[in-house]
Amino acid sequence: xxxxxxxxxxxxxxxxxxGTFAIAHALGLREQTRFLSGTPAWVFLGAxxxxxxxxxxxxxxxxxxxxxxxxxxxxxxxxxxxxxAPPPETTP
Amino acid sequence: xxxxxxxRRFAIATxxxxxxxxxxxxxxxxxxxxxxxxxxxxxxxxxxGQLRLWVDPALRAREVERMRVANNEWDFMGRTFLVWSLxxxxxxxxxxxxxxxxxxxxxxxxxLGAERANGPHFFLMSYSRASxxxxxxxxxLFLDGEVxxxxxxxxxxxxxxxxxxxxADRVRVMEERMRKSAVLCAESYPNxxxxxxxxxxxxxxxxxxxxxxxxxxxxFGEWLAAARGRLIDPTTGLLFSSFTLDGQANDGPxxxxxxxxxxxxxxxxxxxxxxQYRRAKVELAxxxxxxxxxxxWPKTWVSPMDVDSGPVIPFVGASAGSSGTAxxxxxxxEDEAYWKGLLTSLDFAGFPIRDGDALRYAASNxxxxxxxxxxxxxxxxxxxVGAP
Numbered sequence: 001x002x003x004x005x006x007x008x009x010x011x012x013x014x015x016x017x018x019g020t021f022a023i024a025h026a027l028g029l030r031e032q033t034r035f036l037s038g039t040p041a042w043v044f045l046g047a048x049x050x051x052x053x054x055x056x057x058x059x060x061x062x063x064x065x066x067x068x069x070x071x072x073x074x075x076x077x078x079x080x081x082x083x084x085a086p087p088p089e090t091t092p
Numbered sequence: 093x094x095x096x097x098x099x100r101r102f103a104i105a106t107x108x109x110x111x112x113x114x115x116x117x118x119x120x121x122x123x124x125x126x127x128x129x130x131x132x133x134x135x136x137x138x139x140x141g142q143l144r145l146w147v148d149p150a151l152r153a154r155e156v157e158r159m160r161v162a163n164n165e166w167d168f169m170g171r172t173f174l175v176w177s178l179x180x181x182x183x184x185x186x187x188x189x190x191x192x193x194x195x196x197x198x199x200x201x202x203x204l205g206a207e208r209a210n211g212p213h214f215f216l217m218s219y220s221r222a223s224x225x226x227x228x229x230x231x232x233l234f235l236d237g238e239v240x241x242x243x244x245x246x247x248x249x250x251x252x253x254x255x256x257x258x259x260a261d262r263v264r265v266m267e268e269r270m271r272k273s274a275v276l277c278a279e280s281y282p283n284x285x286x287x288x289x290x291x292x293x294x295x296x297x298x299x300x301x302x303x304x305x306x307x308x309x310x311x312f313g314e315w316l317a318a319a320r321g322r323l324i325d326p327t328t329g330l331l332f333s334s335f336t337l338d339g340q341a342n343d344g345p346x347x348x349x350x351x352x353x354x355x356x357x358x359x360x361x362x363x364x365x366x367x368q369y370r371r372a373k374v375e376l377a378x379x380x381x382x383x384x385x386x387x388x389w390p391k392t393w394v395s396p397m398d399v400d401s402g403p404v405i406p407f408v409g410a411s412a413g414s415s416g417t418a419x420x421x422x423x424x425x426e427d428e429a430y431w432k433g434l435l436t437s438l439d440f441a442g443f444p445i446r447d448g449d450a451l452r453y454a455a456s457n458x459x460x461x462x463x464x465x466x467x468x469x470x471x472x473x474x475x476x477v478g479a480p
Contacts (some may be wrong), residue, residue: 062112
């Protein structure tokens, strides 16, 4: 699936990030974040969970807002262009 | 449909993302900020998590083993902070006293037994054996101070005659050993004195005065004079965290030490403790967008991170060890704004796990959760004992 620079692309990215975090959570990787206190853990898995968690909290919501904003701006620009475009030529 | 030029799409995407962040970032903390003062409920859940470890030997063995791999001290401090929490809880809610005393006695009994059976190095990091303690016989003020505080708090909740001489003995030995140093501080490790441990020892002496009628006021005065003269970092005005017996600084003011020391020094000289807390806030407390945390070192002191610091988050300099003990100081000095910011950060980055009625933080461990529990219930014991 190609992710494009579009509202849809933003939403798909947000869903992919959120879904990956949900899988990491369901796999119980949260426990491995104990490495943050210096307690022995699978550091890679804990760090992976931490990154996915941060993405789901700090990247996913702005992406969703950005998707809505992107779609709104696109629509406004299209409507403005439609108004400004010259009328189609007609034959006598 | 006509497609938009690539450059324009890129511009719209950038503006949209900036807008998304402008809306979202100021709101993130609202997801994690505590709703009202939920300290009592949170403490109840944290306590349930802690007590599970004391009724399930296999669970406790696994947790203790994990902690001891990283640091033997955590095994010890996980006990002391839990006992201190139970003492405060008993004064807050006398209906829990009987049950709390049972747990306190079990923990204190097991801790004294482990110390007796294995010697002072059992709860210390391995470098305690690397050289000889300057003051003989070998003893660590890290153990003596916190054990004495456990005994004092237990006896404050309800007298236990057979532990009265144990407290008296620890307090006498601590004072003797502290007086052998030029700065009236005893060793926690060979020729290594820690402000954390010495402040705890002073607090324990105050318990002895309150419970048994001893009088350490003159010693407190001498100690404060020595500390003001020899143990203060001239740049920040904060107490050094570790130093040699003759007062040479090993480490500057370290967050994971100074926050707890401020709390203990409230029982010795409240204005001095408040001044240290105010300075620590300036040098170490940081925050923004509704979150708060603590640095391990002031900007003016470059020092490596140690096992007490925990991993440090780059750029913002947030230290798990310093932020954890900052909870104790913020609660002790009733600094609600900082407390709320710390709690918001904890729920954001501490990865809470709610299991039935119990709460624990995945990014923490038993000792970390015990420190958090203590920060949520402390108050009544300190208020009862007070400064001289």
